[in-house]
Amino acid sequence: xxxxxxxxxxxxxxxxxxxxxxxxxxxxxxxxxxxxxxxxxxxxxxxxxxxxxxxxxxxxxxxxxxxxxxxxxxxxxxxxxxxxxxxxxxxxxxxxxxxxxxxxxxxxxxxxxxxxxxxxxxxxxxxxxxxxxxxxxxxxxxxxxxxxxxxxxxxxxxxxxxxxxxxxxxxxxxxxxxxxxxxxxxxxxxxxxxxxxxxxxxxxxxxxxxxxxxxxxxxxxxxxxxxxxxxxxx
Amino acid sequence: xxxxxxxxxxxxxxxxxxxxxxxxxxxxxxxxxxxxxxxxxxxxxxxxxxxxxxxxxxxxxxxxxxxxxxxxxxxxxxxxxxxxxxxxxxxxxxxxxxxxxxxxxxxxxxxxxxxxxxxxxxxxxxxxxxxxxxxxxxxxxxxxxxxxxxxxxxxxxxxxxxxxxxxxxxxxxxxxxxxxxxxxxxxxxxxxxxxxxxxxxxxxxxxxxxxxxxxxxxxxxxxxxxxxxxxxxxxxxxxxxxxxxxxxxxxxxxxxxxxxxxxxxxxxxxxxxxxxxxxxxxxxxxxxxxx
Numbered sequence: 001x002x003x004x005x006x007x008x009x010x011x012x013x014x015x016x017x018x019x020x021x022x023x024x025x026x027x028x029x030x031x032x033x034x035x036x037x038x039x040x041x042x043x044x045x046x047x048x049x050x051x052x053x054x055x056x057x058x059x060x061x062x063x064x065x066x067x068x069x070x071x072x073x074x075x076x077x078x079x080x081x082x083x084x085x086x087x088x089x090x091x092x093x094x095x096x097x098x099x100x101x102x103x104x105x106x107x108x109x110x111x112x113x114x115x116x117x118x119x120x121x122x123x124x125x126x127x128x129x130x131x132x133x134x135x136x137x138x139x140x141x142x143x144x145x146x147x148x149x150x151x152x153x154x155x156x157x158x159x160x161x162x163x164x165x166x167x168x169x170x171x172x173x174x175x176x177x178x179x180x181x182x183x184x185x186x187x188x189x190x191x192x193x194x195x196x197x198x199x200x201x202x203x204x205x206x207x208x209x210x211x212x213x214x215x216x217x218x219x220x221x222x223x224x225x226x227x228x229x230x231x232x233x234x
Numbered sequence: 235x236x237x238x239x240x241x242x243x244x245x246x247x248x249x250x251x252x253x254x255x256x257x258x259x260x261x262x263x264x265x266x267x268x269x270x271x272x273x274x275x276x277x278x279x280x281x282x283x284x285x286x287x288x289x290x291x292x293x294x295x296x297x298x299x300x301x302x303x304x305x306x307x308x309x310x311x312x313x314x315x316x317x318x319x320x321x322x323x324x325x326x327x328x329x330x331x332x333x334x335x336x337x338x339x340x341x342x343x344x345x346x347x348x349x350x351x352x353x354x355x356x357x358x359x360x361x362x363x364x365x366x367x368x369x370x371x372x373x374x375x376x377x378x379x380x381x382x383x384x385x386x387x388x389x390x391x392x393x394x395x396x397x398x399x400x401x402x403x404x405x406x407x408x409x410x411x412x413x414x415x416x417x418x419x420x421x422x423x424x425x426x427x428x429x430x431x432x433x434x435x436x437x438x439x440x441x442x443x444x445x446x447x448x449x450x451x452x453x454x455x456x457x458x459x460x461x462x463x464x465x466x467x468x469x470x471x472x473x474x475x476x477x478x479x480x481x482x483x484x485x486x487x488x489x490x491x492x493x494x495x496x497x498x499x500x501x502x503x504x505x506x507x508x509x510x511x512x513x514x515x516x517x518x519x520x521x522x523x524x525x
Contacts, residue, residue, distance in 0.1 A: 062497050062511070099511075103478065103481070122478050141477070141478075142477065
Protein backbone atom coordinates (compact mmCIF):
# COMPACT_ATOMS: atom_id res chain seq x y z
CA UNK A 1 0.00 0.00 0.00
CA UNK A 2 1.51 3.37 -0.99
CA UNK A 3 2.17 5.86 1.77
CA UNK A 4 -0.69 8.32 2.10
CA UNK A 5 0.41 11.77 1.09
CA UNK A 6 0.53 14.39 3.78
CA UNK A 7 -2.79 16.19 4.11
CA UNK A 8 -2.84 19.98 4.07
CA UNK A 9 -4.26 21.04 7.42
CA UNK A 10 -6.47 24.12 7.68
CA UNK A 11 -7.64 25.14 11.14
CA UNK A 12 -10.62 27.46 10.89
CA UNK A 13 -9.91 28.67 14.41
CA UNK A 14 -6.80 30.28 12.84
CA UNK A 15 -7.49 30.62 9.11
CA UNK A 16 -10.58 32.38 7.78
CA UNK A 17 -13.15 30.47 5.77
CA UNK A 18 -12.66 32.90 2.88
CA UNK A 19 -8.96 32.09 2.79
CA UNK A 20 -9.72 28.37 2.83
CA UNK A 21 -12.23 28.62 0.00
CA UNK A 22 -9.95 30.95 -2.00
CA UNK A 23 -7.11 28.43 -1.70
CA UNK A 24 -9.41 25.63 -2.83
CA UNK A 25 -10.72 27.68 -5.75
CA UNK A 26 -7.16 28.41 -6.89
CA UNK A 27 -6.30 24.72 -7.29
CA UNK A 28 -5.64 23.66 -10.88
CA UNK A 29 -7.12 20.32 -11.91
CA UNK A 30 -3.62 18.80 -12.03
CA UNK A 31 -2.70 19.95 -8.52
CA UNK A 32 -0.46 17.87 -6.28
CA UNK A 33 -2.23 19.24 -3.21
CA UNK A 34 -4.87 16.53 -3.35
CA UNK A 35 -5.76 16.01 0.29
CA UNK A 36 -7.06 18.72 2.62
CA UNK A 37 -8.28 18.48 6.19
CA UNK A 38 -10.35 21.23 7.79
CA UNK A 39 -10.43 21.51 11.59
CA UNK A 40 -12.90 23.50 13.74
CA UNK A 41 -15.58 24.07 11.11
CA UNK A 42 -18.11 24.85 13.90
CA UNK A 43 -21.05 24.94 11.53
CA UNK A 44 -19.59 27.58 9.21
CA UNK A 45 -21.48 28.09 5.95
CA UNK A 46 -20.33 27.46 2.36
CA UNK A 47 -17.35 25.32 3.35
CA UNK A 48 -15.58 23.95 0.26
CA UNK A 49 -18.26 25.43 -1.98
CA UNK A 50 -17.36 25.94 -5.61
CA UNK A 51 -14.35 23.63 -5.75
CA UNK A 52 -13.36 22.53 -9.26
CA UNK A 53 -10.43 20.11 -8.85
CA UNK A 54 -10.07 16.38 -8.19
CA UNK A 55 -8.99 16.73 -4.56
CA UNK A 56 -10.26 15.28 -1.29
CA UNK A 57 -11.39 17.69 1.41
CA UNK A 58 -12.22 16.29 4.83
CA UNK A 59 -14.16 18.48 7.23
CA UNK A 60 -13.62 17.34 10.79
CA UNK A 61 -16.81 18.47 12.50
CA UNK A 62 -20.22 19.87 11.65
CA UNK A 63 -20.69 21.98 8.53
CA UNK A 64 -23.22 24.79 8.05
CA UNK A 65 -25.26 25.73 4.99
CA UNK A 66 -24.35 24.88 1.38
CA UNK A 67 -21.29 22.81 2.18
CA UNK A 68 -19.69 21.59 -1.08
CA UNK A 69 -22.24 23.55 -3.09
CA UNK A 70 -21.60 23.62 -6.84
CA UNK A 71 -18.94 20.97 -6.37
CA UNK A 72 -17.07 19.72 -9.43
CA UNK A 73 -14.62 16.83 -9.36
CA UNK A 74 -13.79 17.05 -5.64
CA UNK A 75 -14.51 14.52 -2.91
CA UNK A 76 -15.81 16.32 0.16
CA UNK A 77 -16.19 14.31 3.36
CA UNK A 78 -18.00 15.79 6.36
CA UNK A 79 -17.06 13.99 9.55
CA UNK A 80 -20.16 15.34 11.26
CA UNK A 81 -23.55 16.78 10.31
CA UNK A 82 -24.22 19.11 7.40
CA UNK A 83 -26.62 22.06 7.38
CA UNK A 84 -29.14 23.19 4.79
CA UNK A 85 -28.33 22.53 1.13
CA UNK A 86 -25.29 20.27 1.31
CA UNK A 87 -23.94 19.63 -2.22
CA UNK A 88 -26.63 21.86 -3.70
CA UNK A 89 -26.10 22.21 -7.42
CA UNK A 90 -23.21 19.72 -7.41
CA UNK A 91 -22.04 19.01 -10.97
CA UNK A 92 -19.69 16.08 -10.39
CA UNK A 93 -17.51 14.50 -7.72
CA UNK A 94 -18.58 13.00 -4.44
CA UNK A 95 -19.89 14.39 -1.15
CA UNK A 96 -20.09 12.12 1.87
CA UNK A 97 -21.80 13.26 5.07
CA UNK A 98 -20.98 10.91 7.94
CA UNK A 99 -23.73 12.29 10.18
CA UNK A 100 -27.16 13.77 9.38
CA UNK A 101 -27.97 16.32 6.70
CA UNK A 102 -30.43 19.17 7.11
CA UNK A 103 -33.01 20.32 4.58
CA UNK A 104 -32.61 20.40 0.80
CA UNK A 105 -29.63 18.05 0.63
CA UNK A 106 -28.47 17.74 -2.97
CA UNK A 107 -30.95 20.37 -4.15
CA UNK A 108 -30.82 21.04 -7.92
CA UNK A 109 -27.63 18.99 -8.25
CA UNK A 110 -26.77 17.90 -11.80
CA UNK A 111 -24.23 15.16 -11.22
CA UNK A 112 -21.91 13.35 -8.86
CA UNK A 113 -22.77 11.22 -5.85
CA UNK A 114 -24.06 12.44 -2.49
CA UNK A 115 -23.91 9.88 0.32
CA UNK A 116 -25.49 10.60 3.71
CA UNK A 117 -24.79 8.05 6.41
CA UNK A 118 -27.47 9.38 8.76
CA UNK A 119 -30.84 10.96 8.04
CA UNK A 120 -31.67 13.81 5.68
CA UNK A 121 -34.53 16.12 6.66
CA UNK A 122 -37.15 17.84 4.52
CA UNK A 123 -36.88 18.34 0.76
CA UNK A 124 -33.92 16.04 0.18
CA UNK A 125 -33.15 16.05 -3.54
CA UNK A 126 -35.55 18.87 -4.32
CA UNK A 127 -35.37 19.66 -8.05
CA UNK A 128 -32.43 17.27 -8.47
CA UNK A 129 -31.27 17.24 -12.08
CA UNK A 130 -29.05 14.21 -12.45
CA UNK A 131 -27.23 13.69 -9.17
CA UNK A 132 -27.30 10.33 -7.41
CA UNK A 133 -28.19 10.53 -3.71
CA UNK A 134 -27.87 7.62 -1.29
CA UNK A 135 -29.27 8.18 2.20
CA UNK A 136 -28.54 5.36 4.64
CA UNK A 137 -31.09 6.62 7.15
CA UNK A 138 -34.47 8.21 6.46
CA UNK A 139 -35.54 11.31 4.56
CA UNK A 140 -38.00 14.03 5.57
CA UNK A 141 -41.18 15.35 3.94
CA UNK A 142 -41.41 16.79 0.43
CA UNK A 143 -38.29 14.99 -0.73
CA UNK A 144 -37.56 14.82 -4.46
CA UNK A 145 -40.08 17.61 -5.04
CA UNK A 146 -40.03 18.40 -8.79
CA UNK A 147 -37.03 16.13 -9.17
CA UNK A 148 -36.03 15.91 -12.79
CA UNK A 149 -33.27 13.34 -13.28
CA UNK A 150 -30.92 11.11 -11.32
CA UNK A 151 -31.52 8.54 -8.59
CA UNK A 152 -32.56 8.95 -4.96
CA UNK A 153 -31.89 5.85 -2.84
CA UNK A 154 -33.18 5.67 0.73
CA UNK A 155 -32.37 2.78 3.02
CA UNK A 156 -34.77 3.95 5.72
CA UNK A 157 -38.18 5.61 5.47
CA UNK A 158 -39.50 8.58 3.50
CA UNK A 159 -41.68 11.38 4.87
CA UNK A 160 -44.88 12.87 3.50
CA UNK A 161 -45.45 13.82 -0.14
CA UNK A 162 -42.51 11.94 -1.61
CA UNK A 163 -41.78 12.88 -5.20
CA UNK A 164 -44.46 15.52 -5.56
CA UNK A 165 -44.66 16.85 -9.15
CA UNK A 166 -41.88 14.49 -10.11
CA UNK A 167 -40.29 14.40 -13.56
CA UNK A 168 -37.88 11.57 -14.41
CA UNK A 169 -35.90 10.96 -11.21
CA UNK A 170 -35.98 7.36 -10.00
CA UNK A 171 -36.70 6.95 -6.29
CA UNK A 172 -35.83 3.75 -4.42
CA UNK A 173 -37.02 3.37 -0.83
CA UNK A 174 -36.31 0.36 1.38
CA UNK A 175 -38.55 1.34 4.30
CA UNK A 176 -42.00 2.88 4.61
CA UNK A 177 -43.22 5.84 2.61
CA UNK A 178 -45.54 8.04 4.64
CA UNK A 179 -47.32 9.33 1.55
CA UNK A 180 -46.68 9.96 -2.13
CA UNK A 181 -46.95 13.44 -3.59
CA UNK A 182 -49.02 14.41 -6.60
CA UNK A 183 -48.19 12.39 -9.70
CA UNK A 184 -45.75 10.07 -7.90
CA UNK A 185 -46.56 6.35 -8.09
CA UNK A 186 -44.97 3.05 -7.23
CA UNK A 187 -43.50 1.25 -10.22
CA UNK A 188 -42.08 -2.20 -10.88
CA UNK A 189 -38.47 -2.86 -9.97
CA UNK A 190 -37.24 -4.22 -13.28
CA UNK A 191 -33.82 -5.81 -13.96
CA UNK A 192 -32.36 -2.55 -15.30
CA UNK A 193 -33.34 -0.83 -12.04
CA UNK A 194 -31.78 -3.60 -9.96
CA UNK A 195 -28.60 -3.01 -11.91
CA UNK A 196 -28.62 0.76 -11.29
CA UNK A 197 -29.46 0.27 -7.61
CA UNK A 198 -26.84 -2.40 -7.15
CA UNK A 199 -24.16 -0.12 -8.57
CA UNK A 200 -25.23 2.83 -6.41
CA UNK A 201 -25.22 0.72 -3.24
CA UNK A 202 -21.71 -0.45 -4.09
CA UNK A 203 -20.56 3.10 -4.87
CA UNK A 204 -21.98 4.30 -1.55
CA UNK A 205 -20.21 1.53 0.37
CA UNK A 206 -23.44 -0.17 1.45
CA UNK A 207 -23.00 -3.85 2.25
CA UNK A 208 -25.44 -6.60 3.10
CA UNK A 209 -28.43 -4.86 1.52
CA UNK A 210 -30.08 -6.40 -1.52
CA UNK A 211 -31.66 -4.27 -4.26
CA UNK A 212 -34.70 -6.52 -3.99
CA UNK A 213 -35.47 -4.98 -0.59
CA UNK A 214 -36.36 -1.67 -2.27
CA UNK A 215 -39.49 -0.40 -3.94
CA UNK A 216 -39.28 1.95 -6.86
CA UNK A 217 -41.27 5.15 -7.24
CA UNK A 218 -41.47 7.42 -10.22
CA UNK A 219 -43.58 9.87 -12.14
CA UNK A 220 -47.02 8.90 -13.44
CA UNK A 221 -46.23 11.52 -16.11
CA UNK A 222 -49.72 12.89 -15.75
CA UNK A 223 -48.71 16.40 -14.71
CA UNK A 224 -45.92 17.48 -16.97
CA UNK A 225 -47.10 16.00 -20.24
CA UNK A 226 -49.66 17.85 -22.22
CA UNK A 227 -53.02 16.12 -22.12
CA UNK A 228 -54.78 16.14 -25.46
CA UNK A 229 -58.15 16.64 -23.77
CA UNK A 230 -56.98 20.14 -22.90
CA UNK A 231 -56.33 21.09 -26.53
CA UNK A 232 -59.62 22.95 -26.78
CA UNK A 233 -58.47 25.36 -24.10
CA UNK A 234 -56.20 27.08 -26.61
CA UNK B 235 -34.55 36.52 8.25
CA UNK B 236 -34.16 36.36 12.02
CA UNK B 237 -32.17 34.32 14.47
CA UNK B 238 -33.66 32.62 17.48
CA UNK B 239 -32.04 30.77 20.35
CA UNK B 240 -33.14 29.06 23.52
CA UNK B 241 -31.50 27.27 26.39
CA UNK B 242 -33.29 25.16 28.99
CA UNK B 243 -31.07 23.85 31.77
CA UNK B 244 -31.57 20.48 33.41
CA UNK B 245 -28.45 20.71 35.56
CA UNK B 246 -28.74 23.33 38.35
CA UNK B 247 -24.96 23.68 38.38
CA UNK B 248 -25.15 25.47 35.04
CA UNK B 249 -27.71 28.03 36.26
CA UNK B 250 -25.13 30.72 37.12
CA UNK B 251 -23.85 30.34 33.54
CA UNK B 252 -27.21 30.74 31.79
CA UNK B 253 -26.78 34.39 30.82
CA UNK B 254 -23.25 33.93 29.55
CA UNK B 255 -24.19 30.92 27.42
CA UNK B 256 -27.33 32.59 26.07
CA UNK B 257 -25.43 35.80 25.27
CA UNK B 258 -22.87 33.88 23.23
CA UNK B 259 -25.64 32.08 21.33
CA UNK B 260 -27.36 35.38 20.63
CA UNK B 261 -24.20 37.06 19.38
CA UNK B 262 -23.47 34.24 16.90
CA UNK B 263 -26.91 34.90 15.41
CA UNK B 264 -25.99 38.52 14.58
CA UNK B 265 -25.63 37.60 10.90
CA UNK B 266 -29.29 36.55 10.88
CA UNK B 267 -30.49 39.63 12.72
CA UNK B 268 -28.33 42.73 13.23
CA UNK B 269 -31.15 45.28 13.70
CA UNK B 270 -32.28 44.56 17.22
CA UNK B 271 -32.22 41.85 19.83
CA UNK B 272 -34.07 40.74 22.88
CA UNK B 273 -34.17 38.01 25.43
CA UNK B 274 -36.12 36.66 28.38
CA UNK B 275 -34.44 35.01 31.34
CA UNK B 276 -36.20 32.94 33.98
CA UNK B 277 -34.31 33.70 37.15
CA UNK B 278 -35.08 33.30 40.82
CA UNK B 279 -38.53 33.94 42.17
CA UNK B 280 -40.82 33.14 45.06
CA UNK B 281 -44.47 32.14 45.13
CA UNK B 282 -45.71 35.32 46.81
CA UNK B 283 -43.66 37.80 44.78
CA UNK B 284 -44.07 39.27 41.32
CA UNK B 285 -41.67 40.88 38.90
CA UNK B 286 -42.61 43.44 36.29
CA UNK B 287 -40.09 44.49 33.66
CA UNK B 288 -40.74 48.01 32.40
CA UNK B 289 -39.05 50.07 29.71
CA UNK B 290 -38.96 53.83 29.39
CA UNK B 291 -37.23 57.07 30.37
CA UNK B 292 -36.63 58.48 33.86
CA UNK B 293 -36.51 55.11 35.54
CA UNK B 294 -34.80 56.50 38.64
CA UNK B 295 -37.98 58.44 39.31
CA UNK B 296 -39.95 55.17 39.17
CA UNK B 297 -37.62 53.52 41.65
CA UNK B 298 -37.92 56.48 43.99
CA UNK B 299 -41.70 56.68 43.82
CA UNK B 300 -42.13 52.98 44.45
CA UNK B 301 -39.46 52.70 47.14
CA UNK B 302 -40.84 50.75 50.05
CA UNK B 303 -43.24 48.89 47.78
CA UNK B 304 -40.99 47.46 45.10
CA UNK B 305 -37.32 46.62 44.83
CA UNK B 306 -36.11 48.21 41.62
CA UNK B 307 -33.23 46.87 39.54
CA UNK B 308 -32.32 49.14 36.67
CA UNK B 309 -30.56 47.80 33.61
CA UNK B 310 -30.01 50.48 31.01
CA UNK B 311 -33.43 51.31 29.47
CA UNK B 312 -35.28 48.65 31.47
CA UNK B 313 -36.14 48.23 35.11
CA UNK B 314 -37.33 45.16 36.99
CA UNK B 315 -39.75 45.93 39.80
CA UNK B 316 -40.02 43.13 42.34
CA UNK B 317 -42.74 43.30 44.95
CA UNK B 318 -45.10 41.26 47.13
CA UNK B 319 -47.93 39.84 45.04
CA UNK B 320 -50.38 41.65 47.31
CA UNK B 321 -48.97 45.00 46.12
CA UNK B 322 -49.68 44.30 42.45
CA UNK B 323 -52.71 46.58 42.17
CA UNK B 324 -50.79 49.36 43.87
CA UNK B 325 -47.80 49.08 41.50
CA UNK B 326 -49.90 48.71 38.36
CA UNK B 327 -52.17 51.51 39.50
CA UNK B 328 -49.24 53.82 40.00
CA UNK B 329 -47.80 53.01 36.57
CA UNK B 330 -51.17 53.50 34.86
CA UNK B 331 -51.82 56.79 36.59
CA UNK B 332 -48.39 58.37 36.88
CA UNK B 333 -46.26 56.77 34.17
CA UNK B 334 -48.54 55.51 31.38
CA UNK B 335 -45.59 56.02 29.02
CA UNK B 336 -43.82 53.00 30.48
CA UNK B 337 -43.95 49.81 28.44
CA UNK B 338 -44.38 46.63 30.44
CA UNK B 339 -42.30 44.02 28.60
CA UNK B 340 -42.99 41.11 30.92
CA UNK B 341 -44.72 40.10 34.12
CA UNK B 342 -44.45 37.00 36.24
CA UNK B 343 -42.84 35.27 39.16
CA UNK B 344 -39.60 34.60 37.37
CA UNK B 345 -39.49 36.20 33.92
CA UNK B 346 -37.37 39.22 33.11
CA UNK B 347 -37.59 40.48 29.53
CA UNK B 348 -35.27 42.91 27.76
CA UNK B 349 -35.14 44.15 24.17
CA UNK B 350 -33.48 46.97 22.31
CA UNK B 351 -32.43 48.19 18.91
CA UNK B 352 -28.79 47.54 18.07
CA UNK B 353 -26.35 44.76 17.46
CA UNK B 354 -26.98 41.69 19.63
CA UNK B 355 -23.57 42.08 21.33
CA UNK B 356 -24.42 45.64 22.33
CA UNK B 357 -27.90 44.68 23.50
CA UNK B 358 -26.58 41.76 25.58
CA UNK B 359 -23.92 43.97 27.16
CA UNK B 360 -26.22 46.93 27.86
CA UNK B 361 -28.43 44.68 29.97
CA UNK B 362 -25.48 42.68 31.37
CA UNK B 363 -26.99 39.44 30.11
CA UNK B 364 -23.73 37.49 30.55
CA UNK B 365 -23.97 37.96 34.33
CA UNK B 366 -27.58 36.77 34.62
CA UNK B 367 -28.45 33.44 36.21
CA UNK B 368 -31.53 31.35 35.62
CA UNK B 369 -33.04 28.04 34.64
CA UNK B 370 -33.92 28.89 31.05
CA UNK B 371 -33.99 31.70 28.58
CA UNK B 372 -34.86 32.51 24.99
CA UNK B 373 -33.54 35.14 22.64
CA UNK B 374 -34.05 36.70 19.25
CA UNK B 375 -31.99 38.68 16.75
CA UNK B 376 -34.08 40.63 14.29
CA UNK B 377 -33.62 41.51 10.65
CA UNK B 378 -36.71 43.56 9.93
CA UNK B 379 -38.19 42.88 6.52
CA UNK B 380 -41.63 44.45 6.64
CA UNK B 381 -41.92 46.77 9.62
CA UNK B 382 -39.72 49.43 11.13
CA UNK B 383 -36.69 48.76 13.28
CA UNK B 384 -38.05 49.73 16.67
CA UNK B 385 -37.78 48.38 20.18
CA UNK B 386 -41.49 47.53 20.07
CA UNK B 387 -40.88 45.32 17.06
CA UNK B 388 -38.13 43.36 18.80
CA UNK B 389 -38.81 39.97 20.37
CA UNK B 390 -39.53 38.21 22.71
CA UNK B 391 -43.21 38.99 23.14
CA UNK B 392 -44.90 38.30 26.43
CA UNK B 393 -48.69 38.14 26.55
CA UNK B 394 -49.20 36.17 29.73
CA UNK B 395 -47.54 35.76 33.09
CA UNK B 396 -44.15 34.14 32.80
CA UNK B 397 -44.92 33.40 29.15
CA UNK B 398 -42.93 34.57 26.19
CA UNK B 399 -42.30 33.68 22.59
CA UNK B 400 -39.74 34.31 19.88
CA UNK B 401 -40.62 33.76 16.24
CA UNK B 402 -38.75 33.33 13.01
CA UNK B 403 -41.12 33.63 10.10
CA UNK B 404 -44.31 35.49 9.29
CA UNK B 405 -47.98 34.79 9.87
CA UNK B 406 -50.56 35.49 7.18
CA UNK B 407 -53.73 35.31 9.28
CA UNK B 408 -52.62 37.44 12.20
CA UNK B 409 -55.18 40.18 11.58
CA UNK B 410 -58.20 37.91 11.83
CA UNK B 411 -56.67 35.98 14.70
CA UNK B 412 -55.97 39.23 16.54
CA UNK B 413 -59.65 40.22 16.31
CA UNK B 414 -60.68 36.84 17.66
CA UNK B 415 -58.22 37.04 20.53
CA UNK B 416 -59.20 40.62 21.36
CA UNK B 417 -62.75 39.37 21.53
CA UNK B 418 -61.47 36.82 24.06
CA UNK B 419 -60.14 39.68 26.16
CA UNK B 420 -56.49 39.71 25.14
CA UNK B 421 -54.66 42.99 24.71
CA UNK B 422 -51.89 43.61 22.25
CA UNK B 423 -49.26 46.28 22.59
CA UNK B 424 -48.01 46.26 18.99
CA UNK B 425 -49.13 45.47 15.43
CA UNK B 426 -46.61 42.66 15.23
CA UNK B 427 -47.73 39.26 13.91
CA UNK B 428 -45.47 37.45 16.37
CA UNK B 429 -47.24 39.09 19.29
CA UNK B 430 -50.46 37.54 18.00
CA UNK B 431 -48.82 34.11 18.07
CA UNK B 432 -47.74 34.75 21.65
CA UNK B 433 -51.27 35.88 22.49
CA UNK B 434 -52.73 32.79 20.91
CA UNK B 435 -50.60 30.49 23.08
CA UNK B 436 -51.45 32.56 26.17
CA UNK B 437 -55.15 32.26 25.33
CA UNK B 438 -54.96 28.47 24.94
CA UNK B 439 -53.08 28.14 28.21
CA UNK B 440 -55.64 30.37 29.92
CA UNK B 441 -58.39 28.11 28.60
CA UNK B 442 -56.74 25.17 30.32
CA UNK B 443 -54.62 23.64 27.57
CA UNK B 444 -51.29 22.09 28.42
CA UNK B 445 -48.36 23.70 26.62
CA UNK B 446 -48.32 20.75 24.20
CA UNK B 447 -52.06 21.02 23.54
CA UNK B 448 -51.79 24.80 23.05
CA UNK B 449 -49.10 24.34 20.42
CA UNK B 450 -50.97 21.55 18.67
CA UNK B 451 -54.05 23.76 18.48
CA UNK B 452 -51.80 26.40 16.94
CA UNK B 453 -51.00 24.07 14.06
CA UNK B 454 -54.65 24.39 13.04
CA UNK B 455 -55.16 28.06 13.76
CA UNK B 456 -51.89 29.74 12.82
CA UNK B 457 -51.32 30.17 9.10
CA UNK B 458 -47.89 31.07 7.83
CA UNK B 459 -44.25 30.34 8.35
CA UNK B 460 -42.90 29.86 11.81
CA UNK B 461 -40.35 28.40 14.04
CA UNK B 462 -41.33 29.28 17.60
CA UNK B 463 -39.37 28.99 20.80
CA UNK B 464 -41.52 29.49 23.87
CA UNK B 465 -40.81 29.93 27.55
CA UNK B 466 -43.18 29.45 30.47
CA UNK B 467 -42.45 29.58 34.20
CA UNK B 468 -41.25 25.99 34.20
CA UNK B 469 -41.34 25.04 30.55
CA UNK B 470 -39.59 25.37 27.23
CA UNK B 471 -41.11 24.53 23.85
CA UNK B 472 -40.24 24.49 20.18
CA UNK B 473 -42.53 24.15 17.19
CA UNK B 474 -42.09 24.51 13.43
CA UNK B 475 -44.73 24.99 10.76
CA UNK B 476 -45.86 21.93 8.74
CA UNK B 477 -43.41 22.56 5.91
CA UNK B 478 -40.53 23.53 8.21
CA UNK B 479 -39.94 26.71 6.30
CA UNK B 480 -37.58 28.24 8.85
CA UNK B 481 -34.42 26.55 10.06
CA UNK B 482 -33.97 24.91 13.43
CA UNK B 483 -31.43 22.70 15.10
CA UNK B 484 -31.41 21.36 18.63
CA UNK B 485 -28.93 19.79 21.00
CA UNK B 486 -29.73 17.77 24.09
CA UNK B 487 -27.45 16.49 26.81
CA UNK B 488 -28.00 15.46 30.45
CA UNK B 489 -27.32 19.10 31.33
CA UNK B 490 -29.51 21.06 28.89
CA UNK B 491 -31.74 21.34 25.88
CA UNK B 492 -30.63 24.02 23.44
CA UNK B 493 -32.17 25.52 20.32
CA UNK B 494 -30.54 27.54 17.55
CA UNK B 495 -31.58 28.75 14.11
CA UNK B 496 -28.25 27.37 13.01
CA UNK B 497 -25.81 24.91 14.52
CA UNK B 498 -23.22 27.69 14.80
CA UNK B 499 -25.21 29.14 17.70
CA UNK B 500 -24.68 25.97 19.72
CA UNK B 501 -20.95 25.40 19.31
CA UNK B 502 -20.00 27.18 22.53
CA UNK B 503 -22.18 25.04 24.79
CA UNK B 504 -20.45 22.68 27.23
CA UNK B 505 -20.23 19.10 25.98
CA UNK B 506 -21.68 19.96 22.57
CA UNK B 507 -19.37 17.39 20.96
CA UNK B 508 -21.25 14.62 22.80
CA UNK B 509 -24.73 16.17 22.55
CA UNK B 510 -27.56 14.56 20.64
CA UNK B 511 -27.95 16.95 17.72
CA UNK B 512 -31.26 16.82 15.89
CA UNK B 513 -33.51 18.84 13.68
CA UNK B 514 -37.02 19.26 15.09
CA UNK B 515 -39.67 17.70 12.87
CA UNK B 516 -42.24 19.95 11.21
CA UNK B 517 -45.67 20.23 12.85
CA UNK B 518 -44.53 18.63 16.07
CA UNK B 519 -44.67 20.24 19.51
CA UNK B 520 -41.48 19.70 21.50
CA UNK B 521 -41.97 20.50 25.17
CA UNK B 522 -39.66 20.22 28.16
CA UNK B 523 -40.92 21.03 31.64
CA UNK B 524 -39.35 21.10 35.06
CA UNK B 525 -41.38 19.77 37.99
